[in-house]
Amino acid sequence: MHLDGPGQSDARRDRVSAVLERFELADVALGPIHPCPDGLQDYRHVVKVGFGRSDRGRIRVGAWARGNRDIVPIPGCLAAPEVLRRTMMSLAHHTIQLDVEPFEPETERGVLRSAVLRASRTTGEVMLTLVAARRTRKLAELAEEVARGVNQVVGAWLHINAGPGNAIFQRDGDGVMGVSALAGKDWIEETLNGTAYRIGPGDFFQTNPSVAEVLYARVVERLELAQGEPVLDLYCGVGGVALLAAKRTGFAIGVEEIEGAVNRARESARINRAPAEFICDGVLTALPDLQERLGGVGTKVVVDPARRGLEEGVLERIVALQPARIAYVSCNPDALARDLAHARSLGWRVQGEIELFDMFPNTAHVELLAILVPPDDHPPPKRRGPQRKLVR
Ligand SMILES: C[S@@+](CC[C@H](N)C(=O)[O-])C[C@H]1O[C@@H](n2cnc3c(N)ncnc32)[C@H](O)[C@@H]1O
Numbered sequence: 001m002h003l004d005g006p007g008q009s010d011a012r013r014d015r016v017s018a019v020l021e022r023f024e025l026a027d028v029a030l031g032p033i034h035p036c037p038d039g040l041q042d043y044r045h046v047v048k049v050g051f052g053r054s055d056r057g058r059i060r061v062g063a064w065a066r067g068n069r070d071i072v073p074i075p076g077c078l079a080a081p082e083v084l085r086r087t088m089m090s091l092a093h094h095t096i097q098l099d100v101e102p103f104e105p106e107t108e109r110g111v112l113r114s115a116v117l118r119a120s121r122t123t124g125e126v127m128l129t130l131v132a133a134r135r136t137r138k139l140a141e142l143a144e145e146v147a148r149g150v151n152q153v154v155g156a157w158l159h160i161n162a163g164p165g166n167a168i169f170q171r172d173g174d175g176v177m178g179v180s181a182l183a184g185k186d187w188i189e190e191t192l193n194g195t196a197y198r199i200g201p202g203d204f205f206q207t208n209p210s211v212a213e214v215l216y217a218r219v220v221e222r223l224e225l226a227q228g229e230p231v232l233d234l235y236c237g238v239g240g241v242a243l244l245a246a247k248r249t250g251f252a253i254g255v256e257e258i259e260g261a262v263n264r265a266r267e268s269a270r271i272n273r274a275p276a277e278f279i280c281d282g283v284l285t286a287l288p289d290l291q292e293r294l295g296g297v298g299t300k301v302v303v304d305p306a307r308r309g310l311e312e313g314v315l316e317r318i319v320a321l322q323p324a325r326i327a328y329v330s331c332n333p334d335a336l337a338r339d340l341a342h343a344r345s346l347g348w349r350v351q352g353e354i355e356l357f358d359m360f361p362n363t364a365h366v367e368l369l370a371i372l373v374p375p376d377d378h379p380p381p382k383r384r385g386p387q388r389k390l391v392r
Contacts (some may be wrong), residue, residue: 001362005035005040005358005361008040008358008361008362009032009033009035009356009358011364012033012356012358012364012366013030013033013356015333015364015366016030016333016354016356016366016368017030019333019334019337020333020337020354022337023337023338023340023341024341025337025340025341025344025350028340028350028353028354028370029352029353029354030353030354030356031353031354031355031356032356033356033357033358033366034211034214034215034218034355034356034357034358035358036208036210036211036358036359036361037210037211037214038208038210039361040361040362041078041079041361041362042078042079042080042081042082043079043081043207043208043210043211043361044079044080044081044084044207044208044360045080045081045084045118045119045120045121045190045205045207045208045209046116046117046118046119046205046207047077047080047084047088047116047117047118048114048115048116048117048168049061049062049063049074049088049091049114049115049117050062050063050064050069050071050113050114051071051095051100051102051103051112051113051114051115052069052070052071052102053071053102053104058096059095059096059099059100059101059102060073060102061073061088061091061092061095061096062074062075062092063077069105069166073092074088075088075089075092078362079361079362081119081121083119083124083126083150083152084117084119084126086150087117087119087126087128087146087150087152087153088117090145090146090149090150091115091117091128091142091146093149094142094145094146094149095112095142097145098138098141098142098145099138100112100136100138100139100142103132103133105164108133110133111132111133111134111136111138111139112130112131112132112133112139113131113132113133113161113168114131114168115128115129115130115131116128116129116131116168116201116202117129118188118199118205119152119188120188120189120190120199120209121190121209121210122189122190122191122209123188123189123190124152125152125153125154125188125189126150126152126153126154126188127153127154127155127156127157127187127188127199127200127201128143128146128147128153128155128156128157129156129157129158129159129179129201129202130142130143130156130157130158130159130182131158131159131160131161131168131169132158132159132160132161133160133161133162134160134162135158135160135180139158139182140158140182140183143156143158143182143183144156144182144183147183147184153183153184154184154185154188155181155183155184155185155186155187155188155201156181156182156183156184157179157180157181157182157186157201158179158180158181158182159177159178159179159201159202160178169202171258174259176259176260177201177202177258177260179201179202179260186200186201187199187200187264187267190205190209192209192212192213192216192244193213193216193217193244195239195243195244195247195268195272195274196268196271196272197238197239197243197264197268198238198264198267198268198271199238199264200238200260200261200263200264201260202258202260203237203238203258203260203261203264204237204238204258204261205237205238206359207359207360208359208360211357211358211359211367212359214357215329215357215359215367215369216240216241216244218355218369219241219302219327219329219369220241220244220245220248222327222352222355222369222371223245223300223302223325223327223371224300224325225245225248225249225300226249227248227249227250228249228250228251229249229251229298229299229300229324230249230251230252230253230294230297230298230299230300231245231246231249231251231252231253231299231300231301231302232252232253232255232290232294232299232300232301232302232321232323233245233252233253233254233255233301233302233304234254234255234283234287234301234302234303234304234305234314234318235255235256235283235303235304235305235306236254236255236256236265236278236302236304237256237258237261237265237304238256238261238264238265238268239254239264239265239268239269239274239276239278240254240302240304241302241304241327242254242265242274242276242278242302243265243268243269243272243274243276244274245276245300245302246269246274246275246276247272247274247275249300250275251275251276252274252275252276252277253276253277253278253279253290253293253294254276254277254278254279255278255279255281255283255286255290256278256279256280257280257281257282257283258280259280262278262279262280265278266278283305283311283314284311284313284314284317287314287317287318287320287321288317290321291320291321294321294323295320295321295322296321296322296379296381296382297381297382298322298323298324298381298382299321299323299324300323300324300325300326300327301318301321301323301325301326301327302326302327302329303318303326303327303328303329304328304329304330305330305335307331307332307335308332308335309330309332309334309335309336309338309339310335310339315339315342315343315346316346319343319346319348322374322378322379322381323374324374324381325351325371325372325373325374326343326348326371326372327369327370327371327372328340328368328369328370328371328372329367329368329369330367330368330369330370331359331365331366331367331368333366333368336354336368336370340370340372343372347374347375347377348372348373348374348375349372349373349374349375350370350371350372351371351372351373352371354368354369354370355368355369355370356368357369
């Protein structure tokens with residue numbers, strides 16, 4: 001944060017270059033950073049806050065300190081837009097007023113663990129998800145007070161996480177995250193590139209919608225999508241690129257393991273009239289089933305995995321589809337470089353520049369886009385079109 005915008009961009013490019021070099025990809029070109037259209041502040045549309053106590057036993061609401069679970073109050077956080085700052089302040093104020101006890105992992109006493117606040121850049125609406133070790137009456141009161149104080153809060157939800165560890169949400173074996181209503185509706189809507197995305201409690205959605213808009217547009221452009229080409233969006237969240245691409249080509253399939261996100265993606269397909277189908281499954285297990293429908297027909301594939309990158313075996317299964325090209329979106333340069341090096345070992349080439357996106361200004365993080373193209377001896381796509389099986 002001691003660097004200005006251009007200084008930060010240089011530092012990120014240097015970091016990505018060093019990682020590429022480490023994976024013997026030094027010959028791959030890096031493009032300039034796409035800047036954040038909103039500037040270096042107020043860009044973070046999702047904020048996760050923790051609850052704890054100060055040394056003197058006072059309730060504290062804020063960010064987790066680096067390296068431990070201490071809570072650092074962040075009332076003036078400049079990364080979040082004003083509406084989220086107000087919501088955080090209101091949440092902190094009413095938590096203290098109502099004396100809602102923070103959960104203490106050592107003794108397992110107390111209630112409130114964390115909260116996730118998401119604001120729509122498009123509508124200004126806010127969704128609040130409280131995470132507690134158990135349900136109490138005070139939690140509903142807390143949600144009502146926050147919604148009363150900040151009228152942009154249109155929905156408040158409760159997720160019970162009684163488990164050990166620091167994960168915010170707990171999901172069952174089917175990826176289902178239990179939530180119950182405290183107040184209002186169960187989604188807010190964000191619009192990127194003219195496509196509306198429904199986002200519910202616990203869903204992943206890009207941190208910085210203005211940069212996500214640029215990123216998605218670049219993915220679609222660099223995939224060189226044409227009418228009639230099938231698109232497969234792996235790790236698609238609430239619809240990501242699949243919805244946008246489906247409008248362009250007439251058919252896309254998204255794969256996502258979290259059931260709630262898949263429901264939202266299907267709902268968004270309906271409201272956007274986008275011919276996209278969504279499969280709720282792990283990518284590794286979904287791919288063999290997709291072989292018959294998408295194998296050899298020149299599918300354009302998008303992957304946007306979590307920080308750990310592609311799980312073992314996923315790249316081989318994608319390559320087995322003989323796709324026409326692959327767009328790889330990543331927030332982790334190390335995982336991206338590892339997977340690109342692996343793709344090279346399978347004969348694939350990194351085409352053109354890796355693009356950088358300033359998704360997280362004032363942090364060391366950066367979002368990346370790389371395009372992979374097949375080996376020269378790749379068989380031409382069969383004429384057969386994708387086999388549709390629209391599930392709505
Ligand atoms: C980085 S997010 C990207 C989401 C989406 N592409 C977007 O732009 O909003 C990764 C997504 O992959 C999902 N995910 C993680 N591991 C998965 C797996 N093995 N199979 C299917 N989905 C997975 C997560 O739930 C999350 O929604």
